[in-house]
Amino acid sequence: MSDWGKTFLGALAIVGCAAVVGLVYNRVSEEGIGLTQHPLQAVSDLEPSWFLDTPQAKKKWDEGVTFVDARAEDFYRYQGHIRGAISLPVTEFDSAFPLVKDRLPPPDEEIVCYCSGFGCEESTELARRLTEKGYRLVYVYEGGWPEWSEAGHPAEVEDAEEGEETG
Amino acid sequence: MKKLLGNRWLLLLCRLVLGVVFVYASIDKIQHPAAFAKQVYNYQMLSVTASNLFAVTLPWMELFAGLALIVGVFKGESSLLLSTLLVIFVAAISVNLYRGVNLDCGCFSTAEGGRSIGMLTLAQDVGLLAAGLLVLRGAMLGRRQLAG
Numbered sequence: 001m002s003d004w005g006k007t008f009l010g011a012l013a014i015v016g017c018a019a020v021v022g023l024v025y026n027r028v029s030e031e032g033i034g035l036t037q038h039p040l041q042a043v044s045d046l047e048p049s050w051f052l053d054t055p056q057a058k059k060k061w062d063e064g065v066t067f068v069d070a071r072a073e074d075f076y077r078y079q080g081h082i083r084g085a086i087s088l089p090v091t092e093f094d095s096a097f098p099l100v101k102d103r104l105p106p107p108d109e110e111i112v113c114y115c116s117g118f119g120c121e122e123s124t125e126l127a128r129r130l131t132e133k134g135y136r137l138v139y140v141y142e143g144g145w146p147e148w149s150e151a152g153h154p155a156e157v158e159d160a161e162e163g164e165e166t167g
Numbered sequence: 168m169k170k171l172l173g174n175r176w177l178l179l180l181c182r183l184v185l186g187v188v189f190v191y192a193s194i195d196k197i198q199h200p201a202a203f204a205k206q207v208y209n210y211q212m213l214s215v216t217a218s219n220l221f222a223v224t225l226p227w228m229e230l231f232a233g234l235a236l237i238v239g240v241f242k243g244e245s246s247l248l249l250s251t252l253l254v255i256f257v258a259a260i261s262v263n264l265y266r267g268v269n270l271d272c273g274c275f276s277t278a279e280g281g282r283s284i285g286m287l288t289l290a291q292d293v294g295l296l297a298a299g300l301l302v303l304r305g306a307m308l309g310r311r312q313l314a315g
Contacts, residue, residue, distance in 0.1 A: 003243075003310050010244030011251070014235075018227035026200060026223045033201050035219045039208040118211050118268060 040124050040140065050139045052112065054151050057141040060112050061153070066105050068130075070115045070122035071145070080157035082114065082148050090115075090126040097133070107134040114141040114148070178305040181298040182236050182246075188295065189233030189249060192275050196226035199277040206273030210259050211266075228252065236302070243306035250299035256292045260284045 001009075026032040033039075038051050052060065061067060067085035069076045076087040088100050105111065111130060115122035127138040141148075149155055171177065196203040204222035207213060213221060229252070232245035256274075263270055263284060272282045274291075282288065 003307060003314070007243040007247055007307065010241060011248040014231050014241070014244055014248050015224075015228055018231050019224045021231075022224035022227040025197070025227070029200075031198065031200055033204055033219055033223065035223070036216050037219065038215055039201070039204040039218050039222075118209055118270075 040142070052139050052141045054141075054143045054147045054153075057112060057114070057139075057143070057148070058151070058153055060110065060139065065110045065112055065139075067112045067114065067141075068104070068126065069145075070113050070126035071120075075116070075145075077158045079145070080149060080155050081145065083154035083156045085114075088126060090122045090129065093126070093129050097129075104135075107136060110137040110139065111135055112139045112141050114144040117144040117146040118142060120144060172301060173305065173308065178302060182239070182242065182302045185246070185249060185295060185298050185302060186233045186236030189229040190237065191233075193226040193229035193233065195275065195277050196222070196273075197230065200226075202277035203273060206271050206277060209270050210263055210273075211268070212259055212262065225252070243303060243310065246299050246302040246306060250296055250303055253292050253296040253299055257289065257296065260289050260292065264289065 026035075040051060061082065061084075067082045068088050069081045069085045070088065070090045071079075072089050072091065073087050075081075076085075076089075081087070086100050086103050088096050113123040113126045113130070115126075123140045123142075123144060127140050130138050200222050203226070204219050207222050207225075208215065208218040228248060232241075232248045235241040235245040236249075260272075264286075270284050272284045272288050274282065274288060276282070
């Protein structure tokens with residue numbers, strides 16, 4: 001066997017050893033994760049929670065489920081938001097929640113949280129905060145505003161001067 | 168140029184830097200697999216299960232290969248593995264920079280709000296890749312000389 005062949009097999013052996021050690025360590029460690037558990041769920045510790053893609057979120061929207069926008073209000077107003085969504089900036093949750101509480105559905109009905117798409121933290125954090133408030137059916141729409149608007153689904157955007165609807 | 172690339176002190180420096188960087192990078196990820204799995208998933212290149220598997224096994228590859236380079240054993244195998252990983256990292260960062268997604272890099276720390284991906288992280292990985300390929304070249308040439 002050539003030197004390169006031997007080196008390649010050696011590298012594969014390191015990968016194999018690392019995989020075995022990693023899986024065993026994950027099994028015995030207190031910090032270990034479930035391999036089929038959703039990574040966002042593992043960190044946000046939501047229970048129960050569901051993570052939606054764009055078609056699933058659109059289905060919920062069509063069913064009349066309440067959507068809550070977790071971004072700062074400026075983004076909600078001027079960048080745009082899912083039509084009918086309620087603004088509840090997670091960074092101001094304690095002050096904003098009492099103001100929108102009456103517009104939220106009862107705790108046993110569904111709510112979908114979203115923010116600026118993959119990589120944004122606000123929607124999972126908002127879902128966690130709502131769960132703490134007793135809402136048990138909180139979904140997180142992972143694609144959030146970018147994917148919703150790209151898909152051309154119903155949206156609203158407020159001009160600095162006046163409100164405007166799109167979609 | 169060939170003489171410079173084959174300089175034993177340069178190769179030693181590249182090997183040690185690469186080893187130390189990857190051992191350091193592995194520790195936080197091994198300690199916080201859930202946070203690292205989330206960072207991997209946010210790159211939007213792997214499914215849920217694949218992200219978890221990657222997060223559980225990748226840091227150990229980094230640790231083993233990094234330690235081997237520091238100690239000076241399996242230099243060819245370790246540098247080949249780390250160079251392959253760096254090619255994957257460069258591709259993943261490039262794709263997400265192209266998409267315009269702002270992500271935690273997940274390079275050295277799993278803490279939220281850490282370093283974001285950008286041209287600097289890309290340049291860092293390309294630099295490490297160059298070091299990895301240099302070590303690999305040195306190791307393969309060394310083997311050929313031994314065999315000869």
